[in-house]
Amino acid sequence: MKVRLRELQPFDKEAAEAAIKHDHGLHPHDEYLKPGRIPHIWCPGCGLGVVLTTFIEAMRRKNITPDQCAVVSGIGCTGRVAGYLNMDTYHTTHGRAIPFATGLALAKPDLHVTVFSGDGDLFAIGGNHMIHAARRNVNLKVICVNNFNYGMTGGQVAPTTPLGAKTSTTPRGNAEPGFNLPHLAHAAGAVYVARWTTFHPRQLVHSISQTFDKTGFTFVEAIAPCPTGYGRPNKLGAGLDEMKFYGEHSEIRNGAPPGDAEIELRGKIVVGTFIDVDRPDFLTSYNSRIVSAAQAKGKQKEKVKIA
Amino acid sequence: MKFWRLPLDAEAHSIPQGEVRIIESRCKGCGFCIEFCPNGCLKVSKRFNSKGYHPPELVFQAEDCVECGLCTLICPEFAIFTQLKEPKKITEEDIQRVTTRFSRKDKRYLRR
Numbered sequence: 001m002k003v004r005l006r007e008l009q010p011f012d013k014e015a016a017e018a019a020i021k022h023d024h025g026l027h028p029h030d031e032y033l034k035p036g037r038i039p040h041i042w043c044p045g046c047g048l049g050v051v052l053t054t055f056i057e058a059m060r061r062k063n064i065t066p067d068q069c070a071v072v073s074g075i076g077c078t079g080r081v082a083g084y085l086n087m088d089t090y091h092t093t094h095g096r097a098i099p100f101a102t103g104l105a106l107a108k109p110d111l112h113v114t115v116f117s118g119d120g121d122l123f124a125i126g127g128n129h130m131i132h133a134a135r136r137n138v139n140l141k142v143i144c145v146n147n148f149n150y151g152m153t154g155g156q157v158a159p160t161t162p163l164g165a166k167t168s169t170t171p172r173g174n175a176e177p178g179f180n181l182p183h184l185a186h187a188a189g190a191v192y193v194a195r196w197t198t199f200h201p202r203q204l205v206h207s208i209s210q211t212f213d214k215t216g217f218t219f220v221e222a223i224a225p226c227p228t229g230y231g232r233p234n235k236l237g238a239g240l241d242e243m244k245f246y247g248e249h250s251e252i253r254n255g256a257p258p259g260d261a262e263i264e265l266r267g268k269i270v271v272g273t274f275i276d277v278d279r280p281d282f283l284t285s286y287n288s289r290i291v292s293a294a295q296a297k298g299k300q301k302e303k304v305k306i307a
Numbered sequence: 308m309k310f311w312r313l314p315l316d317a318e319a320h321s322i323p324q325g326e327v328r329i330i331e332s333r334c335k336g337c338g339f340c341i342e343f344c345p346n347g348c349l350k351v352s353k354r355f356n357s358k359g360y361h362p363p364e365l366v367f368q369a370e371d372c373v374e375c376g377l378c379t380l381i382c383p384e385f386a387i388f389t390q391l392k393e394p395k396k397i398t399e400e401d402i403q404r405v406t407t408r409f410s411r412k413d414k415r416y417l418r419r
Binding site: 026052198 | 328382
């Protein structure tokens with residue numbers, strides 16, 4: 001068989017830049033996105049783009065410019081968010097988004113530091129960082145996009161996969177129950193806990209814009225469809241079918257105890273704003289106890305020297 | 308249900324008119340905007356875009372867009388948005404149309 005190859009054409013930089021400029025700036029959200037990065041790599045029907053859109057919309061609603069905000073993300077499909085936003089972003093190693101963001105939030109207290117990461121990154125390898133940051137009440141906003149599996153590596157079982165769900169590493173059904181993320185975040189001490197699916201974009205915008213006003217550790221879980229990794233083995237259909245499923249099976253219960261928000265395969269999903277309390281955050285309690293004590297000690301020494 | 312006259316405060320209110328803009332080269336054909344548009348303004352077009360997906364298209368009753376902005380929010384690809392045109396004054400036709408065609412029992416998606 002004779003194979004015909006297309007002629008190689010040298011890379012035309014000017015034409016590539018013109019193509020980038022042609023599309024960038026058409027959409028009103030493009031001022032928050034890096035030029036030339038859209039279209040993103042996420043699959044058709046993936047809910048990650050919806051969560052990114054709602055985050056940008058919440059920033060626009062609160063009049064937060066890109067230089068007042070920093071986004072830290074881990075590894076995975078959701079970790080790509082850091083590459084798409086046109087602001088100070090950092091793409092950390094696997095599971096270490098929260099330690100990096102903790103340092104950033106303590107060094108720059110007036111910056112809105114958002115951790116944008118997936119369930120496998122935040123709760124599997126970074127689980128301890130997450131619960132200890134919530135215990136200390138560091139001034140962080142965590143947006144966890146939950147798609148029930150490790151999507152980027154090929155749909156392996158994750159700590160959030162429900163009992164009985166099929167993934168590429170559990171072909172006969174998962175034998176372990178999954179995490180209840182809002183309950184975990186509440187038990188660890190988060191001051192704001194909410195869960196929405198991508199079927200509720202307006203509520204998600206409202207929740208994320210509420211977290212910009214809070215000081216302390218806020219946690220928003222966004223349940224997103226994953227048609228390739230989770231939908232196909234579990235016969236949930238394409239992304240659109242999963243969205244319809246969330247619309248039919250989600251039950252809005254604001255203020256419900258987070259312990260009720262267990263997720264079962266093909267079961268009801270309890271969504272809503274569960275917890276909204278106030279607690280002194282880490283930086284204020286650190287300043288009021290340790291820094292002020294050290295300053296008082298330093299003043300005593302100065303007095304002794306002068307005398 | 309039928310209204311027998313215009314509401315007395317009809318002049319104080321207006322219907323916002325939106326214009327849907329679609330960036331076709333970005334669309335990946337997930338169909339979220341088509342499914343979840345509350346007024347059923349969009350449908351799948353028969354054309355292909357440069358990636359080989361079918362982008363959404365405005366249906367004939369595209370003046371029904373009221374600029375709610377749900378398509379902007381629910382599009383994962385930053386490929387669709389709405390712009391506000393001049394608001395329209397409420398006429399008797401609008402009220403009849405809204406009460407008959409957009410009643411809750413009506414299955415709008417069958418009309419496409």
